[in-house]
Each structure stands twice: as structure tokens, then as C-alpha cells.
Amino acid sequence: MWNKKAAILLLFIAIIGAFFLFVAYRWWQWAGVSAVSRGEQVARDMGCFACHGQGGIHGIPNPRSEEESVPSWDGGTVMMYVENEKEIREWILDGVPKRLKQEHAEHHHGDKEDKPLISMPAYRGKISEKELDDLVAYFKAVSWYNTPEESKARKGRSVALKHGCFSCHGPEGRGNISNPGSLKGYIPPWDGPDFPELVKSEDELREWILDGSIGRFRKNPIANQFLENQQIKMPGYRDVLTQEELEHLMTYILSLRKKIK
Numbered sequence: 001m002w003n004k005k006a007a008i009l010l011l012f013i014a015i016i017g018a019f020f021l022f023v024a025y026r027w028w029q030w031a032g033v034s035a036v037s038r039g040e041q042v043a044r045d046m047g048c049f050a051c052h053g054q055g056g057i058h059g060i061p062n063p064r065s066e067e068e069s070v071p072s073w074d075g076g077t078v079m080m081y082v083e084n085e086k087e088i089r090e091w092i093l094d095g096v097p098k099r100l101k102q103e104h105a106e107h108h109h110g111d112k113e114d115k116p117l118i119s120m121p122a123y124r125g126k127i128s129e130k131e132l133d134d135l136v137a138y139f140k141a142v143s144w145y146n147t148p149e150e151s152k153a154r155k156g157r158s159v160a161l162k163h164g165c166f167s168c169h170g171p172e173g174r175g176n177i178s179n180p181g182s183l184k185g186y187i188p189p190w191d192g193p194d195f196p197e198l199v200k201s202e203d204e205l206r207e208w209i210l211d212g213s214i215g216r217f218r219k220n221p222i223a224n225q226f227l228e229n230q231q232i233k234m235p236g237y238r239d240v241l242t243q244e245e246l247e248h249l250m251t252y253i254l255s256l257r258k259k260i261k
């Protein structure tokens, strides 16, 4: 009788324990998700990509507009449209920043024939403060808003662009692209909370980029298991990058760590 009760109790505790472990694991995964990633989801949910294209980087044709297309967010053209972060918010909330309202009214409310076919909708009242923050973080990363001033870091950014690093690591290396079978379920961003554990020194950073993994992980059976099992693996760029490109890349990645926003 007692044995049966004890067994049921134990089973009960085990189920509760498993449940809490699961919740803790999901929380731990979730805590590593960046504002940029959340912002991409907001952009998807808000339909931004319908006009600005997938990821915001393939604006659709927009007859009668100056550029003949809806602006793509990337390509370094952001400075043509915004003078500061506040204006990014105004574009999204009001469909045009205060500074350009007058000019816009003249251009957009003349004869119907002169107006661009598509205009930017206003999202005020349709988006929460938190969603807007995340959306702005995503927009800034995609639009090269914070292009590093320091010349080596800026060159490193171009190297990352040229070699497709951002496709896997997200815009500015700040995304969380899904990676089945990996420890956290996504490719680690360069500015996330996981970085200090993955990259303990400049030597390890170099090792990651050149070999696609590090000795410290390969020697650890559990870490190695994840290295082997994850669906997407970090390519080793040893024979691809010049010494100079490597140095610039490292400068760029380390500069991201200093300036999180």
C-alpha cells in the first residue's frame, strides 16, 4: 500500500520536475533572443515585408515615386530618409517624419496622376511601444544605421557582408537564425549573452572564424556532441580570408561587443 503511494508520489514529483526543467530550458533559450530577431518577427507580423520585400531588402516597384520603387532598407540609403532615430519612429507611426511632412504633402496630395502608386501606411495605435522598440532595432541593423566609424571595423563589416556572415548570424551579426539540433536552437549572434561563453579570447575568435569550431569545444564530449549534431555548421574560412580580412573582421565583431545598441 505504502509502496504504491510512494511510487505515485515519486512519479508526480518527476512529472513536475520535468515540467520545470522544460520551462527553465525554454526560458534560457528565450533569454538569448535578441531585439533584432524579435523586431524581424514584428516586421513580419505587421506586413512590412509586403512592400519592402522579404527581410525589408527587396522593395517592390512603386510607379511615379522618385526611386520608382518602395525603398529597400539596406544598401546604405537610410540617411536619405532619416536624420535620427526619432525619425525612424515617425516613419513607422505616421507614415512620414515631421520634417518631411510639408514636402510630402505637396508631392503626395497633388493630382492623383502625380502621386506615387504606393505610400507608407501609418502604424500609430496598431503597434505597442515594445514592438516598436524591437522593430527599430531590426530596422537599424538591416539599414546599416550604425556603420562603424573606425575604419578597420568598417572594413570588417564589408568583409562580413561579402562572405555572407550576416545570412547566418543575422543583420550586423545580431540575429537568431534557427539551427535545429544546436544547443539553443539558433545560430549564436555576435552581440548576444552567449558570446562570452563561446569566445573566451581573441585567439578563440580567430579559431572560430578559421576552423568553424574551437579546440575547447571539440575536446569536451558534450559540447562536441552539439558541434556534430547541429544542422547548420559554422564554415571554416581558413583558405578563404586574407590575413588582413581576418583582422578587420575581428575588429568589427569585437566593436559590436562594446556597443550593444
Ligand code: HEC
Residues within 6 Å of the ligand: 043, 046, 047, 048, 049, 050, 051, 052, 062, 070, 071, 072, 073, 077, 078, 081, 082, 088, 091, 092, 104, 118, 119, 120, 121, 123, 135, 139
Ligand atoms: C503598403 C506598403 C508599405 C508597407 C506595408 C510598409 N511600408 Fe514603409 N514605406 C512604403 C513606401 C512607399 C515608402 C516610401 C515613402 C516615401 O518616400 O514617401 C516607405 C518608407 C519607409 C521608411 C523610410 C524609408 C527608408 O527606407 O528608410 C521606413 C523606415 C519604413 N517605410 C518602414 C516600414 C516599416 C517598419 C513597416 C512595417 C511596420 C513598413 N514600412 C510598412 C511602403 C510601405
Ligand code: HEC
Residues within 6 Å of the ligand: 160, 163, 164, 165, 166, 167, 168, 169, 179, 187, 188, 189, 190, 194, 195, 198, 199, 205, 208, 209, 212, 213, 226, 227, 230, 232, 233, 234, 235, 237, 249, 253
Ligand atoms: C552557414 C552558416 C554560417 C556562416 C555563413 C557563418 N557562420 Fe559563424 N557560426 C555558424 C554556426 C552554426 C555557429 C555556432 C557553432 C557552434 O556552436 O558550434 C557559428 C559560430 C560563430 C562564431 C562563434 C561565436 C558566436 O557567438 O557566434 C563566430 C565568431 C562566427 N561564427 C563568425 C563568423 C564569421 C566572421 C563569418 C563570416 C566570415 C561566419 N561566422 C559565417 C554558422 C555560420
